[in-house]
Amino acid sequence: MTDAMRLDGIRAGRLGPEDLARNFGDLHPALDRHEATVAADRCYFCHDAPCITACPTDIDIPLFIRQIQAGQPESAAKTIFDQNILGGMCARVCPTETLCEEACVREKAEGKPVQIGSLQRYATDSMMAAGEHPYSRAAPTGKHVAVVGAGPAGLACAHRLAMQGHDVTIYDARPKPGGLNEYGIAQYKTPGGFAQAEVDWLLKIGGITVETGRAIGDGLTLEGLRADHDAVFLGIGLGGVGKLGMEGESLAGTDNAVDFIAALRQHADLTQLPIGRHVVVIGGGMTAVDAAVQSKLLGAESVTIAYRRDREKMPASRFEQDLAASHGVRLLFSVVPHALHGGDRLREVELAYVGPDMSPTGETFRLPADQLFRAIGQKLVAVEGLEVEHGKISVTGSGRTSLSGVWAGGDCAAGGEDLTVTAVAEGRDAAMDIHASLTQGQI
Amino acid sequence: MADLTTNFVGIKSPNPFWLASAPPTDKEYNVRRAFDAGWGGVVWKTLGAEGPPVVNVNGPRYGAIYGADRRLLGLNNIELITDRPLEVNLREMKVVKRDYPDRALIASIMVPCEEEAWRAILPRVEDTGADGIELNFGCPHGMSERGMGSAVGQVPEYIEMVARWCKQYTRMPVIVKLTPNITDIRKPAQAARRGGADAVSLINTINSITNVDLDLFAPEPTIDGKGSHGGYCGPAVKPIALSMVSEIARDPETRGLPISGIGGVTTWRDAAEFMALGAGSVQVCTAAMTYGFGIIKEMTAGLSRYLDEKGMTMDDLVGRAVPNVTDWKHLNLNYVTKARIDQDLCISCGRCFAACEDTSHQAIGMSEDRTFTVIDEECVACNLCVDVCPVEGCIDMVELEPGTTDPRTGKVVEAKPADWTTHPNNPAAVAAE
Ligand SMILES: Cc1cc2nc3c(=O)[nH]c(=O)nc-3n(C[C@H](O)[C@H](O)[C@H](O)COP(=O)(O)OP(=O)(O)OC[C@H]3O[C@@H](n4cnc5c(N)ncnc54)[C@H](O)[C@@H]3O)c2cc1C
Ligand SMILES: Cc1cc2nc3c(=O)[nH]c(=O)nc-3n(C[C@H](O)[C@H](O)[C@H](O)COP(=O)(O)O)c2cc1C
Ligand code: SF4
Ligand code: SF4
Ligand code: SF4
Numbered sequence: 001m002t003d004a005m006r007l008d009g010i011r012a013g014r015l016g017p018e019d020l021a022r023n024f025g026d027l028h029p030a031l032d033r034h035e036a037t038v039a040a041d042r043c044y045f046c047h048d049a050p051c052i053t054a055c056p057t058d059i060d061i062p063l064f065i066r067q068i069q070a071g072q073p074e075s076a077a078k079t080i081f082d083q084n085i086l087g088g089m090c091a092r093v094c095p096t097e098t099l100c101e102e103a104c105v106r107e108k109a110e111g112k113p114v115q116i117g118s119l120q121r122y123a124t125d126s127m128m129a130a131g132e133h134p135y136s137r138a139a140p141t142g143k144h145v146a147v148v149g150a151g152p153a154g155l156a157c158a159h160r161l162a163m164q165g166h167d168v169t170i171y172d173a174r175p176k177p178g179g180l181n182e183y184g185i186a187q188y189k190t191p192g193g194f195a196q197a198e199v200d201w202l203l204k205i206g207g208i209t210v211e212t213g214r215a216i217g218d219g220l221t222l223e224g225l226r227a228d229h230d231a232v233f234l235g236i237g238l239g240g241v242g243k244l245g246m247e248g249e250s251l252a253g254t255d256n257a258v259d260f261i262a263a264l265r266q267h268a269d270l271t272q273l274p275i276g277r278h279v280v281v282i283g284g285g286m287t288a289v290d291a292a293v294q295s296k297l298l299g300a301e302s303v304t305i306a307y308r309r310d311r312e313k314m315p316a317s318r319f320e321q322d323l324a325a326s327h328g329v330r331l332l333f334s335v336v337p338h339a340l341h342g343g344d345r346l347r348e349v350e351l352a353y354v355g356p357d358m359s360p361t362g363e364t365f366r367l368p369a370d371q372l373f374r375a376i377g378q379k380l381v382a383v384e385g386l387e388v389e390h391g392k393i394s395v396t397g398s399g400r401t402s403l404s405g406v407w408a409g410g411d412c413a414a415g416g417e418d419l420t421v422t423a424v425a426e427g428r429d430a431a432m433d434i435h436a437s438l439t440q441g442q443i
Numbered sequence: 444m445a446d447l448t449t450n451f452v453g454i455k456s457p458n459p460f461w462l463a464s465a466p467p468t469d470k471e472y473n474v475r476r477a478f479d480a481g482w483g484g485v486v487w488k489t490l491g492a493e494g495p496p497v498v499n500v501n502g503p504r505y506g507a508i509y510g511a512d513r514r515l516l517g518l519n520n521i522e523l524i525t526d527r528p529l530e531v532n533l534r535e536m537k538v539v540k541r542d543y544p545d546r547a548l549i550a551s552i553m554v555p556c557e558e559e560a561w562r563a564i565l566p567r568v569e570d571t572g573a574d575g576i577e578l579n580f581g582c583p584h585g586m587s588e589r590g591m592g593s594a595v596g597q598v599p600e601y602i603e604m605v606a607r608w609c610k611q612y613t614r615m616p617v618i619v620k621l622t623p624n625i626t627d628i629r630k631p632a633q634a635a636r637r638g639g640a641d642a643v644s645l646i647n648t649i650n651s652i653t654n655v656d657l658d659l660f661a662p663e664p665t666i667d668g669k670g671s672h673g674g675y676c677g678p679a680v681k682p683i684a685l686s687m688v689s690e691i692a693r694d695p696e697t698r699g700l701p702i703s704g705i706g707g708v709t710t711w712r713d714a715a716e717f718m719a720l721g722a723g724s725v726q727v728c729t730a731a732m733t734y735g736f737g738i739i740k741e742m743t744a745g746l747s748r749y750l751d752e753k754g755m756t757m758d759d760l761v762g763r764a765v766p767n768v769t770d771w772k773h774l775n776l777n778y779v780t781k782a783r784i785d786q787d788l789c790i791s792c793g794r795c796f797a798a799c800e801d802t803s804h805q806a807i808g809m810s811e812d813r814t815f816t817v818i819d820e821e822c823v824a825c826n827l828c829v830d831v832c833p834v835e836g837c838i839d840m841v842e843l844e845p846g847t848t849d850p851r852t853g854k855v856v857e858a859k860p861a862d863w864t865t866h867p868n869n870p871a872a873v874a875a876e
Contacts, residue, residue: 041511044833047793047800050813109790109834 005277005301009345010253010370012274014299020270023297027188027323028092028118036122039115040068046105051116054103056416056425057084061100061116064123077127078134080120085159085428086152088128088198089181090421091121093189095286097319099421128197133204138165140207143438146171146229148216151179152420153235153410155202156427157434161233162207164435169229170208173215179237179410181420183262186290188297222383226405231434234386234393234401234408235427238378238418244282248340257281257291257375264294276371279303280349282337283375285315291373292329304330304367306337306351308358337372338364346372380412389414399430407434445750447743447757449483449547451724452616452641452701454574456483456547458743459757460714463705463726464489464551464577464620467736469525471535475542480736481743484547486644486726489524489579490532492554492564497523497586503664506653508679517679518729519653521664521671523585524553529567536571548572549618553579553591556601558608565613575615578605578640580631581622581647583674593647596622599634606638618703621645621687623680628687632697643691644703644726646684648674677729681707685720689768692721709738711745718757719764775860779849780824780840782806782817788837789815795828795838803827819850 004014015023031039043065051061059080067076080087096102096117104113127134143166147154150172158168176182181195203210214220216236225232241256243249253276267273275298281288284307296303305324307314310333314321321331338352338360349369353361380391387394387402392414399407409426416422447458461484462468462477469488477485491497499522508517525532540548550573554560568576580596587594595601602619609617619635621628623646632643650672654663662670684706691697704722708714709730717725730738750760784795784807791813799807806821807828817828829838843849845858863869 038512041513044792044794047797048809048813049793050791105790105792 001301002299005299008277008370010274010276012272014275015271017271020298024187024191024270024294026191027186028121030125031115031118031122036068036073036119039119040065042106043069043114044105050103050105051100051114054100055083056099056419056422057087057090057428058425059083059087059100059120065114065116065119068119068123073123073126074130074132076119076123080124081127081134083428084421084424085156085202086181086198086420086424087120088124088201089152089185089190089195090424091117091124092194093181093185094419094421095317095319098317128201131201133201135159135163135205137162137205137207140167141165141438143167143230144169144228145434145438146225146232147235148172148220148225148232149179149235149237149410149412150174150177150199150210150212151235151237151410151423152181153237153412153423153427153430154179154233155199156424157233157235157407157409157431158208158427159202159205160428160431161434162205164431166207166230166435166438168208170210171214171216171220171225172210172212173218173239175212177210177212179235179423183265184258184287185265185420186261186294187265188294216383217381222385222403222406226403230405230438232406233399233427233430233434234383234406234412235410235423236381236383237411239381240379241374242376242379244337244374244376246337246340248342248346251340251342251346252344253342253346253370254340254372254374257283257287257373258378260291260373261287261294264298270298273298275300276369277301278368279371279373280367280369281305281373281375283307283373283377284309284313285375285377286320287378288373288375289316289320289324289329291375293324293327295371295373296327296329300371302330302368303328304332306332306335306349308334308336308354310334310356336360340372341366346370378411398433399426400433445747445756447483447747449724449757451547451703452575452618454484454547454549454616455545456724457545458483459718459724459746460484460739460742461486461547461549461703461724461726462731463728464549464579465728465732466522467728467731470527470532471539474535474539474548477731477736477739478539478543478546481739482546482736484549484574484724486549486551486577487532487536487573489551489553489582490529490564490568491524492560493529496526496528499523499526500666502666504673506663506673508653508677515729515733516677517651517653517675518677518732519651519664519673519675520648521584521673524551524579524582529564533567533571536568536573540572540574547574549575549577551577551579551620553582553586555591556595556605561605561608562612565609565615569613569615573615575618575641576609576613577618577620577644578602578609579620579647580605581620581645583622583624583648583650584672593622593624596620596631596647597625599630602631603634603638606635606640610639616641618642618644620647620705622647623683623687623706624650628690629694629697632691632694632700636697636700640700642701642703642723643697644705645687645691646680646706648676649680649683651675676706677733678707678709681709681713685716688717688722689720689765692762692765693768711742711749714742715746715749715760716764718760719762720768721762721765723761772863774862776863776866777845777857777859777861779843779856781819781822781843782824782826782828783839783841784815784817784828785837785839786814788834790834790837791815792833794831794833798827798831821851823851 045062064076064079101113107113178195279295335351339350341348352364393408399409407430410423449459464486468485506519582592586592704717705726
């Protein structure tokens with residue numbers, strides 16, 4: 001506790017550089033060789049392994065762990081990248097507790113799964129650190145594909161297309177490629193500029209041009225892209241943010257959680273990044289947890305997550321909830337924002353208890369709040385001409401949209417969870433479908 | 444507390460656990476610490492003849508094989524017999540025996556195959572007060588190139604001859620240590636008995652190369668780019684040692700010959716298994732070299748508790764399994780079992796399925812939800828699933844009651860045993876009476 005943490009309002013410099021460096025360091029430090037060997041030895045090489053089924057990209061987990069056991073982390077990395085070219089990022093950010101590690105038979109056996117995520121990082125790091133890129137391009141096809149969005153979906157799609165010999169141009173609205181890997185994922189999950197290093201490594205395949213600062217709706221049109229390319233893949237994520245829709249939402253101090261996180265991710269000097277003394281986060285997903293934990297790590301004195309349903313319904317996994325709690329974040333359940341109070345700026349948030357059917361119980365209470373973050377979900381910014389269902393681009397098969405020659409994948413497309421690994425799987429599969437279409441001349 | 448006091452061919456020790464002749468017993472300092480820790484006896488590191496001692500390599504002398512988590516399963520060595528002068532060893536043996544009169548101290552000896560050499564060393568060993576001698580006819584590397592060790596152990600006539608000399612020139616009990624690097628272990632044991640030896644001990648180490656360095660293209664341990672085969676020991680050799688011990692225990696010509704069991708003894712359980720197959724004492728080397736002398740406490744406490752639980756004495760245990768070691772042809776072919784998976788213990792890893800489906804009898808079914816069940820119509824009861832299942836006790840072999848029908852063969856299980864000797868498919872079958 002520093003004195004600066006007790007100062008009201010939203011201000012920078014609540015913690016010193018050493019505290020901040022420690023707070024935003026690696027959440028799960030990398031395994032060293034010995035740790036990796038011990039961890040790898042626990043894998044049973046299961047038949048038709050349930051961990052593979054649980055991985056959205058179907059990485060052959062027992063095979064890559066066996067390759068680590070056999071002393072070749074580089075071969076293990078190749079096994080991973082064959083299925084998931086962003087295996088390095090996924091190793092860091094996947095909620096393994098709800099994916100592969102939840103399915104691991106040693107979770108059932110002893111409550112301690114094989115550390116698949118950490119082993120995946122050990123393998124992929126070893127190849128990336130050596131600067132080796134194990135793929136080359138097939139003979140040029142003369143086809144040219146536009147990929148819109150340089151997030152995990154777009155990058156995975158582009159890499160797979162380039163491997164097949166197609167030329168790819170990626171267009172992205174933001175100044176840097178990477179999508180939420182660069183602007184959204186919590187800092188402590190991917191420190192050390194890993195997101196950009198990974199993009200650079202991925203682009204070593206060749207044949208991919210990245211044009212940043214170029215957006216559909218701001219210079220580019222889907223029609224224009226269709227006209228100029230043999231196929232178009234949309235991996236534009238969810239660019240819009242939900243509002244609470246209540247009075248006082250424009251008070252200084254109310255922000256979008258994703259904007260706060262993006263600013264944090266891009267800030268060169270975190271001592272200069274302002275944060276409130278008392279922070280309230282509205283929402284219950286990964287974004288809410290990340291905003292809350294990082295607020296705390298920046299030096300907010302009190303941070304509260306207010307979620308409208310009970311704990312069991314919370315989208316953030318139990319691991320994420322515990323992570324928040326262990327950082328001193330308070331979790332409140334079955335509460336919704338009732339009113340925002342303050343004259344010139346936000347000072348208090350009034351919360352109302354609700355029942356399971358979201359109807360108010362009548363009881364409300366106030367929390368001091370210099371800052372409020374909305375983390376109630378991101379929304380698709382619609383692209384003209386495409387059918388949409390449940391707020392996402394409708395797709396059939398491997399990401400085919402309602403327009404011929406246009407595919408979509410990742411968060412913007414219907415189906416699948418909004419996760420990095422799912423975006424990679426959808427981008428990859430769309431690429432193979434695009435390739436099949438292009439080589440059969442079916443467009 | 445069961446009484447673990449041992450009297451092995453007149454050599455007395457407070458428990459049957461001796462340290463085998465090897466580095467743990469190469470000097471006074473080690474042996475005192477071993478005795479202080481509770482070891483019942485030691486076989487001193489093998490003594491050579493008077494004169495300049497042998498020399499060892501000055502690079503690595505061990506290689507290893509590991510299981511999961513780098514658990515040492517097998518050790519290999521290219522060490523020779525003691526490289527310290529004979530007088531020094533004898534002097535130390537004498538003071539140790541004086542200070543620990545209740546412990547067994549056995550001298551291991553390897554001198555050239557000449558009567559004079561044995562006649563010269565035996566009185567000097569006797570003078571230390573040692574309780575017995577062990578003739579090292581087993582060392583498979585280095586010494587064998589000089590016509591000693593396993594080079595002698597592989598020729599039954601030499602064994603018989605040397606054993607006879609020893610019986611002639613000393614009153615100490617004579618134990619002949621056998622090499623496993625031979626086709627039929629009964630032959631050297633028979634020779635030892637003919638020569639008048641009081642007992643045999645086995646096994647010494649097995650010829651081995653543990654690894655090949657794939658950068659240097661040389662066997663490990665590698666000495667300046669070259670390697671030599673070594674002697675293999677540790678948990679990996681236990682099955683070989685047990686089998687050899689059992690053969691000597693049940694051979695009509697050697698039955699009753701006392702055996703000191705050696706090879707991979709790591710816990711009390713291993714020791715009890717050797718004893719059940721006829722060993723009156725056991726010797727330990729690798730386990731002590733891996734974990735230190737402290738393991739003796741687990742061994743003595745474990746054996747004692749086991750005997751108490753069974754209500755047995757050590758004498759009841761020694762040799763108790765020997766009558767049940769038989770030839771394959773006498774195994775009951777009317778004993779029919781089926782694998783059965785305990786669904787509560789099963790963790791759905793599918794290893795049993797992979798093993799049975801890919802390499803055996805396609806007798807395990809796998810459902811959509813990863814439930815694994817045995818198909819009795821196909822199960823031949825080979826036991827592979829039991830062996831590969833990571834959860835102990837998860838798969839059982841359940842006996843089919845006589846009178847029930849084996850769904851695989853369609854035959855009714857008969858109560859009366861029947862073996863290969865009477866089986867209709869056996870061209871040499873004798874009619875059952
Ligand atoms: C705060 C936060 C934390 C998260 N933490 C995790 C986590 O720990 N683990 C996990 O698995 N998932 C996490 N997720 C989810 C994960 O980040 C997303 O599921 C994943 O990034 C989706 O990838 P994508 O390629 O579909 O979209 P994005 O990563 O969103 O990329 C879309 C890209 O398209 C660009 N774009 C958008 N519109 C246009 C346009 N009109 N024209 C041109 N370009 C455009 C954007 O600039 C962006 O670069 C988190 C999400 C958030 C918001
Ligand atoms: C390094 C080393 C040196 C050994 N030296 C001798 C020896 O000098 N004389 C001998 O009879 N056996 C020697 N042995 C063999 C052991 O006494 C013992 O027979 C063998 O290791 C098997 O037992 P274990 O599996 O408990 O190790 C040696 C073994 C090792 C590992
Ligand atoms: S489920 Fe666990 S033990 Fe089985 S293969 Fe996957 S990681 Fe290995
Ligand atoms: S154990 Fe290690 S330190 Fe000790 S003598 Fe051997 S090599 Fe040297
Ligand atoms: S090997 Fe054992 S634990 Fe694994 S599926 Fe078979 S019975 Fe179950």
